[in-house]
Amino acid sequence: MIPRVSYSMGEKGLHRASPEANLLLLLGFLVAVLACPGILVKLGALALVFILATLSGERLRAFLRRIRFVLIFAAFLFVAQAISIREGETLFSIGVAITDQGLLFGAQMALRFLVILSSSMLFVMVTDPDRFAHSLIRLGIPYRYGFILVLALRFVPFFRQELKTVREAQQVRGVSPSVRNFSSLRRAIRYTFLPVLVSGLTRVDSIAISMKGRCFGLHPKRTVSQESHWGRMDWIVVGLLLLLIGSTVIARRYTWL
Amino acid sequence: MIEIEELCIQYPDRLHPAIDRLTETVDRGEVIVVTGPSGCGKSTLCRALAGFIPEMIPAKVSGEITVDGESVWTADPARVATRLGLIQQDPDAQICTLNVWQEVAFGPENLCLPPSEVAARVEQCLAFVGITHLAKRTTTTLSGGEKQRLAIASILAMAPETILLDEPTANLDPEGAQAVFNLLRELRDREGRTLIVVEHRLAPLLPLSPRVLVMNKGGIVIRRATRRHEDLVALGLRAGWDLALPVSAKHGEAVPLLVKDLTFGYNGTRLLENLSITVEPGEILGIIGPNGGGKTTLLRLIAGLEEPDDGQVIRPKDSVLGYLFQHPHQQIFERTVRGEFAIEGAISDELFRRSLDAANLSGLESAAPLSLSLGEQRRLTLATTLIRDPHLLLLDEPFIGQDRANVAWIIAKILAARAKGAVTLLVSHDIPLVNSLCDRLLYLGSEPIIGDPRTVSARLQMMEKDAFTPGYWEGETA
Numbered sequence: 036m037i038p039r040v041s042y043s044m045g046e047k048g049l050h051r052a053s054p055e056a057n058l059l060l061l062l063g064f065l066v067a068v069l070a071c072p073g074i075l076v077k078l079g080a081l082a083l084v085f086i087l088a089t090l091s092g093e094r095l096r097a098f099l100r101r102i103r104f105v106l107i108f109a110a111f112l113f114v115a116q117a118i119s120i121r122e123g124e125t126l127f128s129i130g131v132a133i134t135d136q137g138l139l140f141g142a143q144m145a146l147r148f149l150v151i152l153s154s155s156m157l158f159v160m161v162t163d164p165d166r167f168a169h170s171l172i173r174l175g176i177p178y179r180y181g182f183i184l185v186l187a188l189r190f191v192p193f194f195r196q197e198l199k200t201v202r203e204a205q206q207v208r209g210v211s212p213s214v215r216n217f218s219s220l221r222r223a224i225r226y227t228f229l230p231v232l233v234s235g236l237t238r239v240d241s242i243a244i245s246m247k248g249r250c251f252g253l254h255p256k257r258t259v260s261q262e263s264h265w266g267r268m269d270w271i272v273v274g275l276l277l278l279l280i281g282s283t284v285i286a287r288r289y290t291w292l
Numbered sequence: 293m294i295e296i297e298e299l300c301i302q303y304p305d306r307l308h309p310a311i312d313r314l315t316e317t318v319d320r321g322e323v324i325v326v327t328g329p330s331g332c333g334k335s336t337l338c339r340a341l342a343g344f345i346p347e348m349i350p351a352k353v354s355g356e357i358t359v360d361g362e363s364v365w366t367a368d369p370a371r372v373a374t375r376l377g378l379i380q381q382d383p384d385a386q387i388c389t390l391n392v393w394q395e396v397a398f399g400p401e402n403l404c405l406p407p408s409e410v411a412a413r414v415e416q417c418l419a420f421v422g423i424t425h426l427a428k429r430t431t432t433t434l435s436g437g438e439k440q441r442l443a444i445a446s447i448l449a450m451a452p453e454t455i456l457l458d459e460p461t462a463n464l465d466p467e468g469a470q471a472v473f474n475l476l477r478e479l480r481d482r483e484g485r486t487l488i489v490v491e492h493r494l495a496p497l498l499p500l501s502p503r504v505l506v507m508n509k510g511g512i513v514i515r516r517a518t519r520r521h522e523d524l525v526a527l528g529l530r531a532g533w534d535l536a537l538p539v540s541a542k543h544g545e546a547v548p549l550l551v552k553d554l555t556f557g558y559n560g561t562r563l564l565e566n567l568s569i570t571v572e573p574g575e576i577l578g579i580i581g582p583n584g585g586g587k588t589t590l591l592r593l594i595a596g597l598e599e600p601d602d603g604q605v606i607r608p609k610d611s612v613l614g615y616l617f618q619h620p621h622q623q624i625f626e627r628t629v630r631g632e633f634a635i636e637g638a639i640s641d642e643l644f645r646r647s648l649d650a651a652n653l654s655g656l657e658s659a660a661p662l663s664l665s666l667g668e669q670r671r672l673t674l675a676t677t678l679i680r681d682p683h684l685l686l687l688d689e690p691f692i693g694q695d696r697a698n699v700a701w702i703i704a705k706i707l708a709a710r711a712k713g714a715v716t717l718l719v720s721h722d723i724p725l726v727n728s729l730c731d732r733l734l735y736l737g738s739e740p741i742i743g744d745p746r747t748v749s750a751r752l753q754m755m756e757k758d759a760f761t762p763g764y765w766e767g768e769t770a
Contacts (some may be wrong), residue, residue: 042390044430165394182388191392192432197622203597204623207615208676209636226625233621233662241385244344248378249388250450253370260397260407278670 041191042164048091049161049272054170056269057162063090063279064154068147071286074139078280083275084153085223091161105152109145116141164188169259178257186242194231201230233248294318294341294376294454294486299355301336301345301510308343310336312510320453323480323500324488328507330667330695334490335381337507338362338458341488343372349694358400359454374403377447381693383439390680392418392434393427395442399450417445421475437468444475454486455479461493462692465583465721466759469493476500493765546608549594549684549715553603556586556593563589566603567740573683573713576706578720578730578745580760585736587719591615591686593716605686608715614682618689620669623676624661629653632676633660639679651675652701667698674705685709685716688727691725703729724762735760 044050049057067080088098099106116137118129123136168181210226247254294317300312302516311333318324326334336345343364345351357364359375380386386667389395396417400410418424421441434442440460447455457476461469463642469505473496479485480500491497494504498519506514554567563586571577579587592598594605594614617623626632633644648654651671656664661672670690677685687706691699706716706729720726733748736740741751749761758764 042430068723163391165389165391185389189388200617200622203592204617205625206597207613208594208623208625210625225627229662230624234619238385241380241382243389244339244348244378245380245386246388247344247348247369248342248373248386249399249446250370250373251388251398253368253374253402254404256404258401258404258407258410260401260410261394262407 042162042188043093043160044163045092045161049087049268050091051128051268052161052272053265053269054167055174055263056265057158058167058170059276060272060279061154061158063276064150067283068150068184070283073286074142074146076282077150080150080279081146081153083279084157087275088157088160091157093160098157102149102153102156105149105156109149111291112148113145114142116144120162144272159188161274166261166263169261170263170270172257172259173263179252182246182251189242190207190235190238194235197231197234198227201227202229204280219237293320293360295356296341297356299337299340299357300353301333301340302737303317304350304352309510310351314511316505316512318454318486318488320486321484322486322767323476323497323502324505325497325500325502326488326490326505326507327492327494328513329697330693331665332507333510334507335458336510336735338378338456338488338490341456342376342378343367344378370402373399374450374454375452376454376456377450377452378456379440379443379447379458379460381462383436383443383463386443387439390430390432392423392429392431392442396445396449399446400547403450413449413451417449420448420478421445422471422602435468437464437471440464440468440472441475444472445586448479454488457487457489457491459490459492461491465581465585466723466764467582467757469721469767470496470759470764473497495765546573546683547711548605549608549717551590551594551603552606554590554593554600554605555602556589556598556600564593564600564736569734569742570604571715573715573718574710576710576716576718576730577730578718578726578733579736580720580723580726580733581736587736588618588688590736591688591717591719594684597684611683612680613684613686614677614680614714615686616673616688616690618679618692620666620673621662622667623673627660628658629661629664629672630657632672633679635676636680643679647675647679666693667695670694670698671701674702678705678709679710681714682709683714685714687718687720689719689721691720691722699725723760724765727762 049060064080064084068077071077085095085098089095093101116139117133118131120134120137120140122131123134123139125132125134126138127133164185168178170183171181171184172178181265205226296314296316299311299314300309302309305408314333314337326337328334339345340353340357340360341364344375346353347369353365359372364372387395388398393414396414397410400413405413414427415424418427420443422436423441423445425444426438431439431442438462461472464472476487476489476497476601477500480487481605487500489497489502501517501519503515503517505512525694529613549571551567551569553570554564556564567590569577579590581587589598594607595613596605624632626635629648630644633639633647648657651674653668653672653675656668661669665671670693674690685706690702694702706718710716718730727749730745732743733741733745735748735752737757741748743751
């Protein structure tokens with residue numbers, strides 16, 4: 036299952052903010068969930084991610100589908116922590132004792148994971164990679180590195196499509212995708228990743244040739260032809276950033292938050 | 293001016309040189325068409341001219357290539373690109389950014405042109421190739437033809453004197469290919485650019501009065517300036533297929549493939565609407581039409597890889613399905629050729645040997661399938677598909693990238709399956725070939741048309757869809 040990490044074109048909400056502002060907001064989310072000891076700010080941050088995704092034109096259901104694998108893994112983290120932590124007062128037992136500390140720590144871990152991943156996916160969804168690369172170049176990062184990001188995102192839909200095609204080719208040839216033991220797992224990995232890898236490497240070669248053939252790397256600097264202007268939405272994003280930072284400061288003061 | 297002198301190129305893992313003592317001169321403003329069988333060195337020549345060999349593609353080289361007096365061996369490919377732009381075969385594989393406007397701006401930005409000049413060039417080149425309306429689109433949403441126009445605009449935006457096109461129409465539908473040929477004519481007439489075009493389909497290029505270079509085994513075997521179709525015929529370069537299809541025998545109790553009122557669409561677009569067809573055992577149905585018209589989708593629906601919105605596909609009970617995808621590497625999973633034959637179950641040694649011989653793959657039993665040439669991979673995937681004697685054979689563009697000898701081999705296999713009573717559906721953009729090979733044609737466009745090839749072509753001619761008729765490709769209307 037490849038997560039749908041890709042940019043969606045749009046005109047609403049965070050789409051109208053500059054890549055720099057969106058990056059600052061992402062950093063704000065990361066600081067909030069990593070610096071806060073309790074779960075209230077994390078819950079608030081998660082709600083804010085969902086609200087911003089909806090305001091940016093993504094339907095809640097579609098966004099949930101987009102982060103489906105994150106939700107599944109977060110649930111797994113929660114359960115794993117809840118059943119493995121022994122400290123605290125036992126609340127109930129399901130073969131193993133479930134403690135209040137286990138539930139709290141599990142919820143913290145799961146929420147931290149959820150906010151980091153979902154806010155990152157929101158950032159990718161609303162930030163035009165080309166504009167983002169240009170922003171990085173404006174900020175002084177060498178353009179070769181800026182374009183690594185554009186290419187990485189360019190490859191995500193390609194790999195998703197290629198994987199789908201290879202699985203269909205297996206289906207047509209009667210190759211079972213089910214994994215019953217180590218040997219069938221090894222076979223499934225080989226049958227899937229070998230063709231996808233070959234396609235990927237071929238594509239990398241072609242794009243490298245195409246970039247060189249369009250004078251990439253000819254000069255130490257390159258023109259940035261699309262200027263970025265700080266607008267109203269950027270100030271709104273800064274406001275949200277201040278809200279996140281403010282909440283973090285308060286939460287650290289009152290640790291029960 | 294481009295001068296090539298005693299050029300030799302040998303790849304590290306190959307016994308024979310890809311280019312063997314080739315000498316040629318291309319004058320400013322000339323139109324050169326390079327043709328020849330697969331593996332004769334056409335693409336290698338393009339990559340060498342563009343400076344990618346040996347800088348990015350390792351190979352042993354000797355001789356000399358100069359562009360306007362400067363050797364390409366010592367120059368950075370990015371510097372060569374200011375004079376000579378290469379458009380590769382697969383348009384999808386050369387797109388570097390995610391937005392159409394940005395894609396065209398990518399080259400001029402690398403040339404460090406002022407932003408106003410970048411914008412002016414982008415607007416001008418988008419208008420030249422007729423895709424101004426797509427400027428804000430993401431590149432992943434474009435059709436194959438639109439991507440190829442974008443690739444041409446992206447190279448034009450850097451204003452190189454010479455443009456090299458390596459099979460620019462290989463992945464395009466006939467109308468997309470026709471648009472590219474018209475564009476080349478514009479480039480020659482309005483811009484006076486030097487054009488070097490690698491292409492198998494020569495008739496549509498004749499109005500450009502090209503100098504035709506025929507390559508074989510790394511060298512040029514024929515040089516001829518021409519604009520006459522008769523010259524191509526005289527040189528043996530007319531690639532027509534005059535196949536006399538035997539009358540299909542009756543196949544006893546064999547059951548036809550039934551497609552009933554099939555309706556399918558996605559993202560709000562209806563691709564197929566109430567499509568009903570019956571394909572008899574021993575019949576070859578050719579499927580033609582524009583990119584995105586639903587040809588591959590129809591095969592996928594028949595194979596059960598998609599669920600129809602409405603209607604149904606009735607396949608003969610317990611029928612064995614053989615489905616050949618467009619790219620052979622997507623259907624190769626094992627580490628050896630022998631392993632590929634055994635994926636769907638063990639086969640006898642005798643059957644394996646017979647299949648291997650029939651596919652001209654003898655001696656390659658232990659070879660890694662992905663190390664084979666494209667032609668060998670295609671023969672391998674078709675051989676592994678046919679080993680189970682499929683009742684239903686679905687072929688999606690099996691001729692792309694294949695030379696004449698391989699195409700002849702694939703045709704022989706299709707005809708053998710037909711003789712055994714297989715129901716064959718063949719998707720192809722090779723209009724002359726499907727007209728010769730198929731019992732009936734299905735055109736999937738705005739209005740589906742089905743019938744014998746002659747009737748379908750006549751209808752398409754009336755609809756002014758010349759590119760879908762064999763005459764356009766055989767020089768009758770060129």
